[in-house]
Amino acid sequence: xxxxxxxxxxxxxxxxxxxxxxxxxxxxxxxxxxxxxxxxxxxxxxxxxxxxxxxxxxxxxxxxxxxxxxxxxxxxxxxxxxxxxxxxxxxxxxxxxxxxxxxxxxxxxxxxxxxxxxxxxxxxxxxxxxxxxxxxxxxxxxxxxxxxxxxxxxxxxxxxxxxxxxxxxxxxxxxxxxxxxxxxxxxxxxxxxxxxxxxxxxxxxxxxxxxxxxxxxxxxxxxxxxxxxxxxxxxxxxxxxxxxxxxxxxxxxxxxxxxxxxxxxxxxxxxxxxxxxxxxxxxxxxxxxxxxxxxxxxxxxxxxxxxxxxxxxxxxxxxxxxxxxxxxxxxxxxxxxxxxxx
Amino acid sequence: xxxxxxxxxxxxxxxxxxxxxxxxxxxxxxxxxxxxxxxxxxxxxxxxxxxxxxxxxxxxxxxxxxxxxxxxxxxxxxxxxxxxxxxxxxxxxxxxxxxxxxxxxxxxxxxxxxxxxxxxxxxxxxxxxxxxxxxxxxxxxxxxxxxxxxxxxxxxxxxxxxxxxxxxxxxxxxxxxxxxxxxxxxxxxxxxxxxxxxxxxxxxxxxxxxxxxxxxxxxxxxxxxxxx
Numbered sequence: 001x002x003x004x005x006x007x008x009x010x011x012x013x014x015x016x017x018x019x020x021x022x023x024x025x026x027x028x029x030x031x032x033x034x035x036x037x038x039x040x041x042x043x044x045x046x047x048x049x050x051x052x053x054x055x056x057x058x059x060x061x062x063x064x065x066x067x068x069x070x071x072x073x074x075x076x077x078x079x080x081x082x083x084x085x086x087x088x089x090x091x092x093x094x095x096x097x098x099x100x101x102x103x104x105x106x107x108x109x110x111x112x113x114x115x116x117x118x119x120x121x122x123x124x125x126x127x128x129x130x131x132x133x134x135x136x137x138x139x140x141x142x143x144x145x146x147x148x149x150x151x152x153x154x155x156x157x158x159x160x161x162x163x164x165x166x167x168x169x170x171x172x173x174x175x176x177x178x179x180x181x182x183x184x185x186x187x188x189x190x191x192x193x194x195x196x197x198x199x200x201x202x203x204x205x206x207x208x209x210x211x212x213x214x215x216x217x218x219x220x221x222x223x224x225x226x227x228x229x230x231x232x233x234x235x236x237x238x239x240x241x242x243x244x245x246x247x248x249x250x251x252x253x254x255x256x257x258x259x260x261x262x263x264x265x266x267x268x269x270x271x272x273x274x275x276x277x278x279x280x281x282x283x284x285x286x287x288x289x290x291x292x293x294x295x296x297x298x299x300x301x302x303x304x305x306x307x308x309x310x311x312x313x314x315x316x317x318x319x320x321x322x323x324x325x326x327x328x329x330x331x332x333x334x335x336x337x338x339x340x341x342x
Numbered sequence: 343x344x345x346x347x348x349x350x351x352x353x354x355x356x357x358x359x360x361x362x363x364x365x366x367x368x369x370x371x372x373x374x375x376x377x378x379x380x381x382x383x384x385x386x387x388x389x390x391x392x393x394x395x396x397x398x399x400x401x402x403x404x405x406x407x408x409x410x411x412x413x414x415x416x417x418x419x420x421x422x423x424x425x426x427x428x429x430x431x432x433x434x435x436x437x438x439x440x441x442x443x444x445x446x447x448x449x450x451x452x453x454x455x456x457x458x459x460x461x462x463x464x465x466x467x468x469x470x471x472x473x474x475x476x477x478x479x480x481x482x483x484x485x486x487x488x489x490x491x492x493x494x495x496x497x498x499x500x501x502x503x504x505x506x507x508x509x510x511x512x513x514x515x516x517x518x519x520x521x522x523x524x525x526x527x528x529x530x531x532x533x534x535x536x537x538x539x540x541x542x543x544x545x546x547x548x549x550x551x552x553x554x555x556x557x558x559x560x561x562x563x564x565x566x567x568x569x570x
Contacts, residue, residue: 048474051477051478052477053474053477053478073480073482076477076480077480080478080479080480081474081478082478083471083474083475083478085471085474086471087469087471087472087474087475089472089475089489089493090493090495099479099489100479100480103479103480103481103482103485104480148479149478149479152479152480
């Protein structure tokens with residue numbers, strides 16, 4: 001079966017500045033994929049390209065194994081994007097949600113379907129359907145925008161920072177509604193978000209974008225430097241609280257190099273446990289513990305200085321006994337497990 | 343200053359008394375301005391969308407030309423249209439000189455830059471995210487244009503009102519192309535010019551008030567539309 005997306009030698013520029021450079025990347029249908037990276041790393045641009053709202057400057061996007069051509073309408077009817085900047089049409093809530101159905105000339109049971117979509121995002125149709133666009137709070141407007149996408153029951157739903165700048169209750173509703181789409185209709189979700197614990201919880205895979213490039217997948221911790229030499233064969237990055245992260249020096253060190261460490265290569269030490277000779281240790285604060293329902297393990301996050309390290313442990317790991325978020329935790333790793341991206 | 347008061351009384355007398363000459367001028371004004379507005383909106387709104395929405399080479403220069411044409415003097419348009427539709431002109435065979443359609447052509451030229459420039463401004467000032475929103479919900483190119491215009495409807499309404507104001511109140515084109523022929527091409531503004539020349543100030547003021555009344559009616563109808 002052809003993958004949902006295949007990107008080949010993709011390049012995109014704004015004002016002559018390359019914002020996206022992806023040589024080869026595929027995505028399977030029916031999955032939930034997280035997209036993480038700093039602001040300006042190309043997440044929104046990638047989502048606009050995947051949503052066929054913009055065309056790449058160079059390269060190809062194959063959708064369900066087929067090449068897409070300029071202004072190809074067919075994929076845009078099955079792929080739906082919730083852009084980062086919320087924009088509602090100057091109409092009622094009902095007309096906003098029904099818009100996508102109307103451009104598809106699909107008026108069958110329109111009223112009931114719109115009401116149902118509003119229900120999914122926690123906005124009762126009786127109260128909200130007739131409201132004009134300006135009589136909504138920020139969180140409500142964002143939920144209306146999501147309902148306008150869900151009503152289309154898309155094959156692919158691209159969410160660009162869906163829960164940024166909305167209140168906690170709205171965020172919970174939106175997360176539940178997106179998952180509902182995935183479970184009910186097998187919608188593939190691609191979610192750009194800074195909410196790592198949410199992504200950790202629901203995603204099959206997480207992709208790291210850095211300066212327009214895909215820096216591997218999985219919930220690895222990325223360290224952006226600056227790197228200082230530490231002896232002949234090691235480099236170190238200051239973590240902001242007097243501690244440092246140590247890595248083996250790469251063969252040809254580049255100034256903009258990014259180091260990554262896989263969560264399975266980090267471990268937590270039990271209270272009385274000493275690290276092995278090959279391990280370096282950092283002391284931080286445990287910030288979260290999440291059960292990975294699919295794999296059965298535990299995702300732990302611990303902050304050292306400004307950096308959040310993600311650690312994957314088996315559920316019966318001895319260090320987990322008595323460990324609660326907010327308490328100190330010791331993270332151990334082997335400096336030669338660090339991978340480098342040039 | 344008595345003629346101001348007399349003018350007011352005269353306006354009521356002409357309107358309520360059903361003065362045929364006045365009503366003929368009102369009818370000519372309404373007819374010719376409706377033709378001109380229909381033509382300029384039909385052409386001007388799509389052109390304004392193209393100018394405001396699309397990025398093409400020469401767009402800034404085109405914008406500059408349209409903005410300059412906002413200051414077109416009506417007598418100059420009158421002169422141009424006269425030159426084209428008079429017996430020796432290239433369109434002379436169509437017999438448009440001293441007719442209402444002839445005036446309407448001139449008024450369309452007057453209104454067109456206003457509709458294009460203000461529609462372009464209204465479309466340009468739309469939220470940049472509107473395009474992404476419409477496309478992300480599956481709109482095709484035709485739907486994108488239609489719904490961008492609909493979102494910009496308040497600005498476009500203002501463009502139409504502005505153009506209507508210019509068309510209703512111009513004298514130069516009506517006078518030069520229409521010739522101010524009684525019962526035929528005499529509009530309210532050319533009638534005012536004539537009455538003033540004859541020293542009939544009160545009648546001139548009465549006609550001016552009737553013009554304002556029509557403008558009020560149009561504006562009120564538009565403001566009702568704006569609520570929607």
